[in-house]
Amino acid sequence: MRVGIVAESFLPNINGVTNSVLRVLEHLKREGHEAIVIAPGAREFQEEVPDYLGFEIVRVPTVRIPLVDSLPVGVPTTTVTAALAEFKPDVIHLASPFVLGGAGAFAARQLDVPAVGLYQTDVAGFATKYHAAMVASIAWDWTRTIHNMCELTLAPSSEAIRELESHGINNVRHWGRGVDAELFTPERRSEMLRRQWDPSGEKKVVGFVGRLAAEKSVHRLAPLAENPGIQLVVVGDGPERPALEEALPGAVFTGALSGEQLARAYASLDLFVHTGEFETFCQAIQEAQASGVPTIGPRAGGPIDLIKHGVNGLLLDVDTFEEELPDAATWILDDARLPELKATARESVSDKTWDALCTQLVGYYDEVIRGYNRNVVNLFGRDVALPGWARIPRRRGA
Structure with missing residues (x-):
């Protein structure tokens, strides 16, 4: 499987989004899959990593946002679509999509590749905390647009699923987070x-x-x-x-x-x-x-x-x-x-290993790939590609 990951944050910036992407990459490496990461570039005085476990990291420029300078923001550029087109992924993983991830969602549509969006950051909640109620409303509109362009949205908790569904986001499933119980002990x-x-x-x-x-x-x-x-x-x-x-x-x-x-x-x-x-x-x-x-x-x-x-x-x-x-x-x-x-x-964390969670995630990847490729039929227990004359135009979703 070839997985294109578009991440709102990545090394050298350490946060929940980065941590999840690193664990996913480690699992993909162990299981023999291919991956590429498109992420914000490092800020001044930070050292970029050119790859992780041999997986290429493609960078876009980074800008700072007043008061939220601990959150890197990648500038969407044509690099996103170009890098994904060259890599030819089977599925696109959008890690906490909002700005850069929004470009990833549009690239997925343009390249006719299924996307899975992982909801990890409550941008609207942040806006509310910074006394920007109008921004919070706009943030939900944009979040709904991005996630409804995905074949599947994965949310980490029952409360997050309820919140997403209440704001009109479709096809939401649960995917939690693992914990390294050997490091944290x-x-x-x-x-x-x-x-x-x-x-x-x-x-x-x-x-x-x-x-x-x-x-x-x-x-x-x-x-x-x-x-x-x-x-x-x-x-x-x-x-x-x-x-x-x-x-x-x-x-x-x-x-x-x-x-x-x-x-x-x-x-x-x-x-x-x-x-x-x-x-x-x-x-x-x-x-x-x-x-x-x-x-x-x-x-x-x-x-x-x-x-x-x-x-x-x-x-x-x-x-x-x-x-x-x-x-x-x-x-x-x-x-x-x-x-x-x-x-x-x-x-309480005995059954929450990253290996189990990432196996579940790859299962979600496989599910959307199979569901998205309408030009494949199952005959006698095997997937068989339809000939060109019989192919069905792919539906672009909601």
Whole structure:
């Protein structure tokens, strides 16, 4: 199978979209498939990677958006269609399509190739957070246009599926996210790291991991900063960091971490709190759970599927999140129940490997390829191409 991937973000930028694309590429390599990635170029002072596992990376120019400078935006150019035409994919994978992915959707139509759109970023929600209600409405119109050009849209949670369908997006199916349970494991807990964060060694360590941007609402951790028995740790970077350092006095800000450093940070927490309500999935919650750390999250979006209330963590109402947070943290951090919550957190990701999720994804690829190619018939258990005179014009979809 030949897979053309058009990604809104890719290395050297690290985020949920990039992480998913990397795992998909690794699976495609193991299974002997071919792939190409079209993605935004690196920004100033960043080093681009020319390929990944031998798969070619085709770059387009990148622009910056005010206030959202941690999210790269690729400029759609003729490169998108030209690169895909030369590669001749069997299917086009649109990773969180919006700007560059929109060009990928149009290229798929032009090249007569089926497309699968993976919904990963709540752009409309971000716009709402940045007080741009009109932009949010336009964002949904554009999202609907892009995804209804695809043969299939894959969403990471039941809440995301409901939201997409309520906005008129068709053919939505579920595809979650895997987690690397060998990298993220309770065994990476580091007492040395905990002492760096809390020299007294007497506090419970509560942390957040993610991009420090307005839509993440990290300021909601403020009530915990007032608790003398809690040491706050914030892992990540972004435009909101200076304001958060003022709002969360005494918190440790580590900057962005990756690999084993990130895994040690997760495992060294006693509680992980995710504060933003615009997550279509929230991979950070899964990574915390794999690390044996109970979680608190908003009762919105992806966390609803990941957190089993009272079993591996707690869900809090968005409108009263800050008011509920101190009591919720106290309940989880109680030494009488914390060990059991840690164990159930780890157990909750036992069946969520990337290998299983990527096998499912390739199954979706195969499904749309078979459904799209109307010039193939099945005779005696074998697919047989129709001769030219008998071929049926392909329907262009909704």
